[in-house]
Amino acid sequence: LSLSLSLSLSLAHLSLSLSLARALSRLRSLSLSLTHARSLGRRLKEQQDMAAAVIQRCYRKYKQLTWIALKYALYKKMTQAAILIQSKFRSYYEQKKFQQSRRAAVLIQQYYRSYKEYERVKQGPRGPGALNTRLKGSFLTKKQDQAARKIMRFLRRCRHRIKELKQSKELERK
Template identity: 80%
Template structure:
């Protein structure tokens, strides 16, 4: 350990071997390998063993350290589980909200489709009923017209039989007499055709207007 004492004396500010203030000091020479080995051997004895013993934990300290580590791990797992649970709850809320929206839209679409089908069915029923009512009304009017024509013809025939045969005026030539009878027949045919066209026009189905309840017109078939 002579080299260590020499080194300490060289660096001690109060050492007697210190040079004069005007002369610069030279740094001491570095220690040799033998000096370092001696220093390490001297410090690696009882002092080194005591330092290593200080680094070794007792059973109680190891138990406390284990408990602390276990508490830290448990707290971290709880924190991670809580975060995971919050994420799962948020995802479940989003899924439920989307499902409710989808269910609501599906119900609205079904109601709209049902309303369209009911509207089409109502239009069809009203059209068929009006056609049936107009057909019955036309048949009644046709039967009434036929009955009126029969009664009128019977009345004319009765008058003709009572008054005797009646000829066209003798002053008219034969060609004009035939023309006069043809004109009378054409006029009667036009009246009948006009009456039938009017009945058919009335029997045509009316357009359906949504939102208005169907009320049968007066005179429909019962």
């Protein structure tokens, strides 16, 4: 009995030690797989963090580029508006200057014609003040010539300016 008991105990002990060895082996493998899982988890977390950083960097760059594009478009529109305003103002200014010169020329012509008519009516062709009249006439003719030269010079400048403006508009269109 004691032999059978001892055999049975030793079998139980052997069986227990085998199951204990299996349990220890399983525990070790679980421990290894747990540390392996932790290192995999760490690597996965690092990859996720790096991917998030790349996505954020790309988004910031995209946002910055679109902002720059919007600012450039606004700058271009404002520049075009300023150019348009400047050209309209210059045109208006040149027109006013031309009209003023034209009015001055017409006024000079009116005064001259009025004076000529007055002198013609006042004295005959060979009256007492004929010499004085001739001197006045030559003086007025000289004044009229100067006024005419001044007007012609202004008109030439205006034509030249108009030609320059047309050329600059053609260059802008190209």
